[in-house]
Each structure stands twice: as structure tokens, then as C-alpha cells.
Amino acid sequence: MTRTGTSGRTAGLDPEALWAPAERPRRGRPPAHSRAEITAAAVALADAEGLGAVTMRAVAARIGAGTMSLYSYVPDKETLLELMIDEVAGEHRLPPGPSGDWHADLRHFFREQRALMRRHPWLPAALPAQRTFGPNTLAALEHALAVLAPTGLGAPAALEIFSLLSGFVASHVTHEHAQEAAAGATDRAFHDAQARYLRSAAVTDVCPKAAEALTAPGGTSSPDATFDRLLNRMIDGLTATD
Structure with missing residues (x-):
């Protein structure tokens, strides 16, 4: 939990001072x-x-x-x-405003967020430590909440959906980076041995459902297609109303 002082500000961090417009340089030697x-x-x-x-x-x-x-x-x-x-x-490319198709707009927003995190692989690990929103982050949040407005969800629910989807994107990109790193270090022999092990587990009824799920032919899809499929499932599930 974030610590606060008697003034209510986060201890060791003053958001007002941090994000205030830069002062004009004083006379004398420039910094x-x-x-x-x-x-x-x-x-x-x-x-x-x-x-x-x-x-x-x-x-x-x-x-x-x-x-x-x-x-x-x-x-x-x-x-x-x-x-x-x-x-x-600030690199997050935001359109001028919502298009009216909130589902498509939300997909576009989080595709952009994934691209941003892939350009900066350290970002998913840094986000949990974020304690204040700067102007660029606020602009992205404002756009996402505007996109969600037509759903009729209240502001707290919309903010929760934004946070959950952002967390999904960060987790997915972290997994992508880990898989890409592992792919370079894993040889064909490992994959063959893994397939034999799972087939054996399915035949001998040792975790048969897990073995079936892991060996079932699901076809191959590009990383982009995989992300889009999972993102759509997340959006549909999180925005469903009773």
C-alpha cells in the first residue's frame, strides 16, 4: 500500500511538483x-x-x-x-476521439498498448511500481474511458476494466518475450520428448484432460492473431452485463 504523510501526499513523491509545467529558466548560466x-x-x-x-x-x-x-x-x-x-x-497513438464503435476502438487501444510494451520490454515490469499518472498517461486513460462511455458502465467499473485489460496486455507481452527467448534456446529434441511425455500421460490416465488439452491440434496462428483472439475474449467477458 502506498504510504502517505500527514498532508495526504505520497511519501517521497509529490505529484503536484513532479508534473507541474517547467518553470522559465532564471537569468544566468543555463542548466x-x-x-x-x-x-x-x-x-x-x-x-x-x-x-x-x-x-x-x-x-x-x-x-x-x-x-x-x-x-x-x-x-x-x-x-x-x-x-x-x-x-x-506519449508514444501511444491516440485517435482524435472515439469512432462510435466502442468495441473496435477498445481493441485498437490495447493493440497499441501491446505495441508500446513490445518496443519497451521493461515497461510491463515497471507498471506495478507506478504511483502517479503523468500527462501522457492521463491522456491515454481519458481516451480509454471515453471509448467505454457508450457501454453505460459507471466510472468505477470502466476504470476497473481499463486496469484489468492493461494488466492482461502486460502479462501477455511478458509471456511473449519469455517464449521468444526460450525458443532460441530450445532444440527439436526437447519438443519431441515433450510430445512423447504428454502422449504417455494421456494414455496412462495421468492428468488425461491436461495432456489432451496440451496435445490437441489447435492449428497455428500468428502472435498478432493469438493476441487479438485473447483480447476479444477479455473484452467480451469484462464488458458483459446482466
Whole structure:
């Protein structure tokens, strides 16, 4: 649970200060770096080496700055992570408004979200730590809630559906990345042995239903088609009303 202080603000993080418009630079020597530059460097580092590689020291080295100087722009790594999440959320291509076909609009929104997470493989792991919504994230949320408006669901239910579908997309992309990594390390002999084992389990009645489900011919489909099929099932189930 997020800790809050006596003022009601999240301890260690002030959303008002974090997302306030940038002040005009004062007279004198201009700052050597900017929060935007630091955020972009952190995103590039995470894209290249993973979220674990993002440290204040590593980001400072990437922009040619001293580690301590970064703290005058970004107070800690947790704040940097918030900035990174909102930065990439700005890549989410949002249409001018809902088309009127909320089901199609919702599919398009979460297809875009999947594409965003595949471009930035660290994003699914970062999202659970997100504690505040920046302007780009809020714009995406606003669009999704506008798309859901014709369903007649109340705001709390629409927000829950948005969260559940976003969680599904993050989980699915994480699985896709893991499968792609495993595919490169798994040889044909393993697949043959796995098939023999499952056939044996089905014949000897050791977990026959599971073995049947895992060996049943289901045809092959592209990753995009698989995602669309699962997404449609999720949308239909979550938006069904009594």
C-alpha cells in the first residue's frame, strides 16, 4: 500500500511538483542538462539493457554528467521511473476521439498498448511500481474511458476494466518475450520428448484432460492473431452485463 504523510501526499513523491509545467529558466548560466534529457537517456538505457541497468550512476554516465548532479533534476530513481513510464506513454497513438464503435476502438487501444510494451520490454515490469499518472498517461486513460462511455458502465467499473485489460496486455507481452527467448534456446529434441511425455500421460490416465488439452491440434496462428483472439475474449467477458 502506498504510504502517505500527514498532508495526504505520497511519501517521497509529490505529484503536484513532479508534473507541474517547467518553470522559465532564471537569468544566468543555463542548466547543463534537463529532466527531459535525463528521462530519454534512462528510457534508452532500459530499452538496451533492461530495467535493472537503470541506475542514477549509469544514466549520468550516459549523458556525460556527474551522478550527484542528476539529483538536482530528479530526486531519486523512483521519480525517474515515473518519468520514464509517462515518457513512453506519449508514444501511444491516440485517435482524435472515439469512432462510435466502442468495441473496435477498445481493441485498437490495447493493440497499441501491446505495441508500446513490445518496443519497451521493461515497461510491463515497471507498471506495478507506478504511483502517479503523468500527462501522457492521463491522456491515454481519458481516451480509454471515453471509448467505454457508450457501454453505460459507471466510472468505477470502466476504470476497473481499463486496469484489468492493461494488466492482461502486460502479462501477455511478458509471456511473449519469455517464449521468444526460450525458443532460441530450445532444440527439436526437447519438443519431441515433450510430445512423447504428454502422449504417455494421456494414455496412462495421468492428468488425461491436461495432456489432451496440451496435445490437441489447435492449428497455428500468428502472435498478432493469438493476441487479438485473447483480447476479444477479455473484452467480451469484462464488458458483459446482466
